[in-house]
Amino acid sequence: xxxxxxxxxxxxxxxxxxxxxxxxxxxxxxxxxxxxxxxxxxxxxxxxxxxxxxxxxxxxxxxxxxxxxxxxxxxxxxxxxxxxxxxxxxxxxxxxxxxxxxxxxxxxxxxxxxxxxxxxxxxxxxxxxxxxxxxxxxxxxxxxxxxxxxxxxxxxxxxxxxxxxxxxxxxxxxxxxxxxxxxxxxxxxxxxxxxxxxxxxxxxxxxxxxxxxxxxxxxxxxxxxxxxxxxxxxxxxxxxxxxxxxxxxxxxxxxxxxxxxxxxxxxxxxxxxxxxxxxxxxxxxxxxxxxxxxxxxxxxxxxxxxxxxxxxxxxxxxxxxxxxxxxxxxxxxxxxxxxxxxxxxxxxxxxxxxxxxxxxxxxxxxxxxxxxxxxxxxxxxxxxxxxxxxxxxxxxxxxxxxxxxxxxxxxxxxxxxxxxxxxxxxx
Amino acid sequence: xxxxxxxxxxxxxxxxxxxxxxxxxxxxxxxxxxxxxxxxxxxxxxxxxxxxxxxxxxxxxxxxxxxxxxxxxxxxxxxxxxxxxxxxxxxxxxxxxxxxxxxxxxxxxxxxxxxxxxxxxxxxxxxxxxxxxxxxxxxxxxxxxxxxxxxxxxxxxxxxxxxxxxxxxxxxxxxxxxxxxxxxxxxxxxxxxxxxxxxxxxxxxxxxxxxxxxxxxxxxxxxxxxxxxxxxxxxxxxxxxxxxxxxxxxxxxxxxxxxxxxxxxxxxxxxxxxxxxxxxxxxxxxxxxxxxxxxxxxxxxxxxxxxxxxxxxxxxxxxxxxxxxxxxxxxxxxxxxxxxxxxxxxxxxxxxxxxxxxxxxxxxxxxxxxxxxxxxxxxxxxxxxxxxxxxxxxxxxxxxxxxxxxxxxxxxxxxxxxxxxxxxxxxxxxxxxxxx
Numbered sequence: 001x002x003x004x005x006x007x008x009x010x011x012x013x014x015x016x017x018x019x020x021x022x023x024x025x026x027x028x029x030x031x032x033x034x035x036x037x038x039x040x041x042x043x044x045x046x047x048x049x050x051x052x053x054x055x056x057x058x059x060x061x062x063x064x065x066x067x068x069x070x071x072x073x074x075x076x077x078x079x080x081x082x083x084x085x086x087x088x089x090x091x092x093x094x095x096x097x098x099x100x101x102x103x104x105x106x107x108x109x110x111x112x113x114x115x116x117x118x119x120x121x122x123x124x125x126x127x128x129x130x131x132x133x134x135x136x137x138x139x140x141x142x143x144x145x146x147x148x149x150x151x152x153x154x155x156x157x158x159x160x161x162x163x164x165x166x167x168x169x170x171x172x173x174x175x176x177x178x179x180x181x182x183x184x185x186x187x188x189x190x191x192x193x194x195x196x197x198x199x200x201x202x203x204x205x206x207x208x209x210x211x212x213x214x215x216x217x218x219x220x221x222x223x224x225x226x227x228x229x230x231x232x233x234x235x236x237x238x239x240x241x242x243x244x245x246x247x248x249x250x251x252x253x254x255x256x257x258x259x260x261x262x263x264x265x266x267x268x269x270x271x272x273x274x275x276x277x278x279x280x281x282x283x284x285x286x287x288x289x290x291x292x293x294x295x296x297x298x299x300x301x302x303x304x305x306x307x308x309x310x311x312x313x314x315x316x317x318x319x320x321x322x323x324x325x326x327x328x329x330x331x332x333x334x335x336x337x338x339x340x341x342x343x344x345x346x347x348x349x350x351x352x353x354x355x356x357x358x359x360x361x362x363x364x365x366x367x368x369x370x371x372x373x374x375x376x377x378x379x380x381x382x383x384x385x386x387x388x389x390x391x392x393x394x395x396x397x398x399x400x401x402x403x404x405x406x407x408x409x410x411x412x413x414x415x416x417x418x419x420x421x422x423x424x425x426x427x
Numbered sequence: 428x429x430x431x432x433x434x435x436x437x438x439x440x441x442x443x444x445x446x447x448x449x450x451x452x453x454x455x456x457x458x459x460x461x462x463x464x465x466x467x468x469x470x471x472x473x474x475x476x477x478x479x480x481x482x483x484x485x486x487x488x489x490x491x492x493x494x495x496x497x498x499x500x501x502x503x504x505x506x507x508x509x510x511x512x513x514x515x516x517x518x519x520x521x522x523x524x525x526x527x528x529x530x531x532x533x534x535x536x537x538x539x540x541x542x543x544x545x546x547x548x549x550x551x552x553x554x555x556x557x558x559x560x561x562x563x564x565x566x567x568x569x570x571x572x573x574x575x576x577x578x579x580x581x582x583x584x585x586x587x588x589x590x591x592x593x594x595x596x597x598x599x600x601x602x603x604x605x606x607x608x609x610x611x612x613x614x615x616x617x618x619x620x621x622x623x624x625x626x627x628x629x630x631x632x633x634x635x636x637x638x639x640x641x642x643x644x645x646x647x648x649x650x651x652x653x654x655x656x657x658x659x660x661x662x663x664x665x666x667x668x669x670x671x672x673x674x675x676x677x678x679x680x681x682x683x684x685x686x687x688x689x690x691x692x693x694x695x696x697x698x699x700x701x702x703x704x705x706x707x708x709x710x711x712x713x714x715x716x717x718x719x720x721x722x723x724x725x726x727x728x729x730x731x732x733x734x735x736x737x738x739x740x741x742x743x744x745x746x747x748x749x750x751x752x753x754x755x756x757x758x759x760x761x762x763x764x765x766x767x768x769x770x771x772x773x774x775x776x777x778x779x780x781x782x783x784x785x786x787x788x789x790x791x792x793x794x795x796x797x798x799x800x801x802x803x804x805x806x807x808x809x810x811x812x813x814x815x816x817x818x819x820x821x822x823x824x825x826x827x828x829x830x831x832x833x834x835x836x837x838x839x840x841x842x843x844x845x846x847x848x849x850x851x852x853x854x855x856x857x858x859x860x861x862x863x
Contacts, residue, residue, distance in 0.1 A: 067462075069462075266491040266492075267491060267493065268491060268492060290466050291466075291468055293466075293484070294466070294487070296484060297484065297487050297488045297491055297493055297496060300488065300493060300496040300499070301488060301491050301492070301493030301496055304493055304495045304496055305493070394455060395454070395455055395458065
């Protein structure tokens with residue numbers, strides 16, 4: 001059995017699956033249920049200065065697929081709308097009863113040192129928090145008050161706030177980053193300069209998830225009007241994976257622990273975040289879609305897969321794919337892969353042909369077979385783009401098979417076809 | 428009686444009784460079907476499963492590619508999940524309660540998904556998924572290597588006890604090996620499953636040991652710390668009509684056993700015209716096998732109506748699809764040389780009576796499937812109530828140190844899945860007793 005124990009920024013948990021700061025971690029009742037279900041830790045829903053915020057009615061929007069599965073999820077909820085003292089008391093009680101689980105507390109304040117330092121001290125004084133997470137990412141509502149992403153989008157402020165909190169308390173500080181920026185490295189580097197022990201990402205993506213065409217308003221509709229919200233769930237995973245990888249492979253931030261967030265729904269999603277350098281993952285939408293019990297398959301599936309692959313600990317897995325994430329200019333121009341269609345698996349839908357014919361390289365030929373069409377890849381035309389394999393409804397029916405060549409690994413800067421090529425020194 | 432040399436197969440009747448009735452799912456089918464599961468909370472399917480398998484959890488694990496986890500979830504509640512995935516009347520259990528029925532009139536194919544998950548683990552994993560607890564030094568005798576006995580033995584072994592199973596027949600598996608239709612248990616699955624179950628260790632099986640012959644309840648009680656009886660129902664009910672002793676008249680269970688135990692390529696001969704009497708799944712299994720073995724006409728005759736049949740609607744339709752004619756409201760009166768005579772019946776206020784009108788069917792072979800009963804001779808000292816061994820809520824019989832479960836007790840329907848549950852719960856009760 002693989003050892004799933006996890007440590008990030010000195011914060012220990014029995015497994016790498018934490019619940020992200022969000023409605024599921026809003027109060028003791030939910031968090032206790034989560035711990036009973038097996039979650040390794042939580043980031044308590046963001047605490048702010050009293051008086052607590054007031055939320056609106058109707059808060060969530062959804063992007064569903066045709067089977068009504070949740071692809072993306074959006075919310076316009078603010079931070080905790082309960083008094084600070086109530087939250088702190090519950091945090092103390094829950095940590096007392098669940099000492100082996102990670103208890104990280106999220107916080108947010110005005111861009112003033114006193115505000116951040118006081119709030120951080122209040123939390124630290126409970127003695128129940130294993131660490132703090134700075135919410136510098138909320139992209140709706142709070143940013144209009146100069147908080148959340150309004151801070152996270154300005155690297156200097158990220159650094160400043162991080163330093164204020166690090167100076168105020170002696171607790172590990174995780175800085176939660178917003179994806180609503182042009183380059184994640186600027187904010188990650190700023191957090192590191194400020195003394196962050198780790199970063200967590202991504203917070204939600206600015207979004208309008210749908211328009212109610214009867215109300216003629218964005219959803220969720222609040223009395224005829226809507227506002228942009230924060231988008232999360234499976235659809236944002238690719239955005240998150242890229243940002244996690246960018247931080248992991250950037251020399252300035254390499255080694256900065258990362259808590260991966262964004263669409264983690266299965267153990268496989270978690271394994272991908274870990275492979276790209278994350279130390280653990282945080283989950284919200286999957287729990288809000290299915291309930292806390294899904295953590296069982298996350299734990300069991302990750303453990304079984306690690307056993308199968310021979311990874312004994314999370315450290316052996318974490319970052320394993322980072323060295324294979326490179327710039328485009330470092331890819332091998334001589335590599336060639338071709339689609340191969342297995343006629344035995346083909347169900348004759350014709351979609352591979354039409355997408356290639358209409359939108360790509362006219363590389364899939366149709367022959368009349370015995371009672372049905374036979375689709376064959378024209379190797380000379382196929383550029384190995386993968387489109388056909390992605391639109392094929394049958395897994396493994398279309399596979400990409402690399403061509404055997406004796407050609408060397410040549411990158412674009414060295415490619416003879418590159419007019420800007422820098423001649424190698426030996427030439 | 429005119430017996431057809433085996434498998435004298437005519438054009439439209441070419442299915443062998445030995446080929447899989449419902450083939451295993453392909454990975455693509457399993458993925459698509461698993462994604463139909465809604466992961467219901469406190470799911471109705473779990474409550475409908477006599478062994479309480481966490482069905483949404485195992486299906487989610489299939490969907491996420493965690494097949495080993497899926498199989499472990501199933502087998503931790505039902506060590507015969509492989510057989511149950513094949514033979515359970517899911518249409519009246521888990522799949523009947525699937526919430527997908529309400530909106531789409533089509534449940535998630537839970538039984539087939541269960542087979543998909545367990546097949547992979549039973550056939551592909553070198554290591555047994557369950558480890559044994561530290562040895563307790565306690566020894567338990569299990570009588571009967573059927574579903575109840577093996578389930579009990581497996582659970583006891585995992586809890587650290589040493590188990591000896593006494594089995595009268597030459598093979599383990601009970602009705603899984605001798606009593607289920609071969610097209611439901613293709614490719615020797617019963618024996619593969621037995622090997623898997625015994626793989627946990629700590630279980631010795633002694634074959635050719637029969638209670639009442641070379642074993643007695645008294646000696647088992649003296650030699651072991653506890654005894655579990657999973658003896659099933661050993662004898663068949665009789666029709667009690669003239670001609671029952673004629674050649675060509677046979678218990679359906681004996682016929683199925685002959686079909687199951689036939690050497691490869693040498694299935695038993697069947698009659699040209701076969702009449703099966705009874706309305707349960709055994710009757711349906713026997714009828715379909717006779718048809719698949721080449722009988723020209725197979726008629727299943729039941730004295731009540733289709734609604735009263737023990738066979739599920741799905742089984743009834745399967746029989747019809749296979750070419751079996753179902754005749755209801757007719758009770759057998761007399762068996763002749765090559766015929767059988769029935770009296771039509773009617774059901775009034777729940778009371779069945781003959782109408783006096785009779786008809787005769789051609790019959791080279793008559794298979795009787797009118798229920799089984801407990802063979803109580805060797806169970807001296809045990810209280811038997813209503814034809815079943817009397818047990819309390821913890822499967823304890825009226826004799827000290829003796830527990831019982833499976834078809835020989837009255838806990839639920841006489842199904843494999845119920846027997847597995849009985850064996851499991853009895854093992855937990857025995858464990859509490861031994862470790863108290």
